[in-house]
Amino acid sequence: MTTQAQTNYSPSAQRTLTTGRLPRFIEVWVAVAAIAAGALVFAGFGHLDYVAGWLVLGAFLYLVAIGILASIVEGRRRATDRFVRSLVFVAFLLAIIPLVSTLWTVVSHGITTLTPQFIFNPEKAQFDRATSETKLVAGVWPAIVGTLVITGIAAVISIPIGLLAAVWLTEYALPGNPVRRIVTFLVDVMTGIPSIVAGLFAFALFTLLVGPGTFNGLSAAIALCVLMIPTMVRASEEMLKLVPLELREAAYALGVSKWRTIVKVVLRTSVAGLVTGGMLAVARVIGETAPIYIAAGYTRTAFNADPLHGAMSTLAVVSYRNYIDPDPTQPAVTQAEAWGSALILIIIVVILNLIARVVAARFAPKARR
Amino acid sequence: MTATPATAANGGGPQNTGAPTRLAAMKVSKVGDRVFLGLSTGAAWLIMVILAGVAIFLIIQAAPTIGANWLQNTALQDRTSGFTLGYANFWAYVSPLLFGTIWASFLALLLGAPVAIGIALFISHYAPRRAAGILGYLVDLLAAVPSVVFGLWGIVVIRPFLGPLNDFLNTNFGWIPLFGGSVAQGGSTLLAGAIVLAVMILPIITSISREIFLQTPSLHEEAALALGATRWEMIRLAVLPYARSGIISSVLLGLGRALGETMAIAMIVSPKLIFSFQLLTNDNPTTIAANIANQFGGANLTQANALIATGLLLFVVSFAVNFVARWVVGRASTGPRRRRIPTRKASR
Known part of the structure; x- marks a missing residue:
């Protein structure tokens, strides 16, 4: 009676130590799939060139997918843990993207201007003999x-x-x-x-x-x-x-x-x-x-x-x-x-x-x- | 020798006060000591003088325009550089600016603070320990990027990036007042400004909350883990309660930074002195700091005084925010933490 009640009552609680775990590199696979799905969605709308857009959508899909997958296989507590881990990692990427993007923007726009003449010439006004301006x-x-x-x-x-x-x-x-x-x-x-x-x-x-x-x-x-x-x-x-x-x-x-x-x-x-x-x-x-x-x-x-x-x-x-x-x-x-x-x-x-x-x-x- | 651990442990304890005074009293007799003491004391007092000087000089310059009737002042009703034209008094001019300052900072906090705290958690509790230092350095590097560079970046990267998103939000969610109005074609929206502002306040919130997260007593963390908590449960049980006041004050310091930040708004957002909550239009409220940067070059002397008056208000507001933030930090570091240290020692 009691054993039966236990198995009926809390199968998940009994299995917490040995419960199923997601494969080791699941996060990587889910991330790839999510970004691909994001790209597909944008391709469907005809905006595949909007890379930043599908990356953001991909990150969002990834968070949803990892949360759902983990809660099905591993139970609620581990799922929350995995979700927060992913969320925090995405937050970190959100800070690195502006840093890289800023540096890249300035370097790509500015690198062509850097000549010795541009840097070291103190005379900013130049008299043009041909047009006398x-x-x-x-x-x-x-x-x-x-x-x-x-x-x-x-x-x-x-x-x-x-x-x-x-x-x-x-x-x-x-x-x-x-x-x-x-x-x-x-x-x-x-x-x-x-x-x-x-x-x-x-x-x-x-x-x-x-x-x-x-x-x-x-x-x-x-x-x-x-x-x-x-x-x-x-x-x-x-x-x-x-x-x-x-x-x-x-x-x-x-x-x-x-x-x-x-x-x-x-x-x-x-x-x-x-x-x-x-x-x-x-x-x-x-x-x-x-x-x-x-x-x-x-x-x-x-x-x-x-x-x-x-x-x-x-x-x-x-x-x-x-x-x-x-x-x-x-x-x-x-x-x-x-x-x-x-x-x-x-x-x-x-x-x-x-x-x-x-x-x-x-x-x-x-x-x- | 026995005194050393006692003073080190107590920090500001009663034993500590005796020794330095006696040493100081013995040694100060020499001329070099007097000069050095005078110099360093003077430097400390100078800081108070500078802060008072900032307030006093701003008040002197601002005073003529704060109480005045602007409609009767010909310099303020000057038609050639008429940004103060038609405002009855200082408060009529500054209130939309104050609104814009608070609204833009609020948006930046809303976007930036959760991300910043997430980053701090990632660096302090998720990243591999060896990588944490480098990752923290990367975030600090974000703080070193000059604001004018962020302004340029906002113009050439964030504005075009938000273009399609603006249209999408406006057509599908235009019934929400935030996304209503007609979309700005150039992209000089308050949303773009707020996003750049959020990036700019990330590092300060991250670095302060990271420090606080790292100070969590490791015994608390280990106790939670030993009870079978997952990492997130450990953070929720041990780290977040301990760091709550630190998080609040780091967010307030981020708010202080956002209130005074000039370039992100001045370069990216097309300004207007209005009260508006719409994020995607060309008619955006501007901030006090951005307004000063935009108008100061063309202002006559009385108008400069008016701008200084708005700057004085900004000074008061950000001083108050920083004051509260530091007060919260100070209370946190003298209150609960001191209570925790003895329990930790007793358990050893």
Whole structure:
């Protein structure tokens, strides 16, 4: 009686340990089938060229199919598990696709423009003898110089301030110090300041100090400082916290003064992390567009390497302005500048990130010992 | 030597406060110490000064236009660059912008946050451990892509990609107000802008929630697995309850980023100062940041002041969002986590 009741009542519960499992690479097969089905559907509508569309439909079909298959063969719990696993993987692909697509778009549009003439020629206006007209030549050298000058000034101001503030937070301020808690909190909140607000701040500051409508590179650098200091503080605070307390205590026990301990022991130990943090902070602000456009203005032709006087262009702003507001007489020049400067900017950012990675990987383990 | 584990374990405990003060008091007598202490303290105070300065300078510049009657101001009714033309006062001008900012950020969060949390789960709990570092780096690389590049990408890739989808949604689901109206032929829709915005906020939400997922006590996870839970059940039982406040605050930080993001909307979406929920048309509400970027170049000085006033409002809104987010994080890290650590020690 009881055995019969059990077999009638819960056949699935009895079999949970030995229940059927889907074959090992079922996910791959289902994925292939789902994408093929997606392609078929789009082919049926006559839109086979809409690749992204059938990939998305395929991903959707795959999720449905794997869920149904697993719930038939493996039961509800395993089916949910498999479904979530697939869902999470699809989410990850959804993030990688934009990354690859963005890089590919910029490289494919910009690679043809990259000639030595385009990169290094400071003369943007060219006099044509045959027609006796002055023509605009595509070139981003002014923007490259502007980017380096503005970001350089911002880095020279922000990195020491950020580093010293981090030193104060980790080495001098006691845990219960109310100022320390306020500063930590404000730094966190400051990382969330919209970049355009930083640009407006610099514009307002220079309007009041110098005069209305002042556009120059220094103003843009100040705007970038507002964005860069909190990043630098956070990054270097994390690194300084990693330095073991024993190292400081050993230095104090030897009679070394506090500031020498900080400079020679604490900063020395964490130098790799600090370099990485600084690089990433620079990489973060070098691609900013809106604050620089507001604070430094934009010049299409002039070459200006003087941060104190006159509008200054950076790569991001050149890309933005040329695409949004192209020169109607020479659309080819503006298109080339838009994509070329975007590509150079991406190359700079990726190089900075790679250097930061390499520095962190190469020096960090040695420093931690 | 005995003091070291105690201070390390307690972090901010009472024993810790004595030693550094005494050391600091002993050593500060030297000149170098004084200079260094002064420099670093000054840097810390400077951060507060800068933040206050941002607020003060924006207020000084914005003040003349916030309370004023715009219809009587000739500079604001200037017909040559008339983007402020016809608005009675600051609030009439800024309210559609504020609506657009919140609506676009909400859409971006709706699209981006679930995906971002999924990615964080994938990297922290599904991907092979050796690959996790590289995958995390790839997502971080997404954060390093300059916003102007995302703008260009949105124009040449996302706009054409959404074209057929826009038509499909409009013809079949046009009765839903979201997809109603006449489809924008150029594709400069709010939907396109929101999708690019969602991509841009993915990395911040992912990186913060990934950190929190990784902090889940492994004993909780192992206990769930030992009871026979599948991986998803383990995540639901051990990881998600532990990380709830962290997820909330990461989403809020993503919202803060979305509120202030300029280029995605400024380059992709065709702007208008309206209240509209339609996603697929040419008449889209624009955001405060995008509006500033679009209009600032052609603005006269009074109009620039008006734009700065809108920027001040954006500053206040995003400050408030970030404030709440950090508060939630702070509460999470001092509250439940501290309660958990002793139980973990006791069980050992």
